[in-house]
Amino acid sequence: MQPIELLVEEHRIIAKAVSVTQDFRAEIQSGAHIRPKRYWMLIDFWSTFADIVHHGKEEQVLFPAIEQHGGASEFGDTIDQLVEEHMQLLGYISDLRRSAKPAFTGDKAARDKVIKCLDAYVKLTVPHIQLEDAELFPAAATILSDKELARLAKEFKAMDTRTRPQVHSYYKTLLENLMEK
Ligand SMILES: [Fe+2]
Ligand SMILES: [Fe+2]
Numbered sequence: 001m002q003p004i005e006l007l008v009e010e011h012r013i014i015a016k017a018v019s020v021t022q023d024f025r026a027e028i029q030s031g032a033h034i035r036p037k038r039y040w041m042l043i044d045f046w047s048t049f050a051d052i053v054h055h056g057k058e059e060q061v062l063f064p065a066i067e068q069h070g071g072a073s074e075f076g077d078t079i080d081q082l083v084e085e086h087m088q089l090l091g092y093i094s095d096l097r098r099s100a101k102p103a104f105t106g107d108k109a110a111r112d113k114v115i116k117c118l119d120a121y122v123k124l125t126v127p128h129i130q131l132e133d134a135e136l137f138p139a140a141a142t143i144l145s146d147k148e149l150a151r152l153a154k155e156f157k158a159m160d161t162r163t164r165p166q167v168h169s170y171y172k173t174l175l176e177n178l179m180e181k
Contacts, residue, residue: 003152011129025118049171055086092117
């Protein structure tokens with residue numbers, strides 16, 4: 001798979017996780033008991049698949065490649081914004097980890113915090129991936145040569161292998177399990 005197509009495909013997987021997260025949030029908001037296993041599966045998805053697998057490729061490989069190949073003046077500000085948003089998303093995950101235990105035992109403030117974080121995560125992720133899909137990825141496909149794109153593909157593959165074998169199918173299955181409820 002071409003490297004930019006792979007990133008778009010990862011956005012499709014992330015979009016499914018957004019929908020799972022919205023359902024999970026609605027369930028908690030309705031007053032249901034938080035199911036810890038589902039909670040940790042969702043956090044695993046956002047912290048490993050979204051942050052390490054996906055944001056890792058963008059921050060460590062794609063964004064520097066765009067900036068090094070003439071895109072810095074046009075896309076530098078957008079890239080700074082996207083990196084800042086990745087950090088904000090990671091902050092929500094830290095808050096979700098911290099709120100887990102009290103939220104599981106029914107602490108109202110912790111449950112409210114969880115609802116707020118899940119909501120904020122989704123609200124930031126949706127426009128973030130739209131911006132990348134609409135602006136930055138098409139620009140990257142134009143700016144980067146075939147040789148550079150081949151290098152990206154190789155780097156992406158190596159990063160995925162370092163994270164876990166068959167990382168995409170692992171997290172697709174995890175999401176399917178979460179969708180089954
Ligand atoms: Fe991103
Ligand atoms: Fe992305």
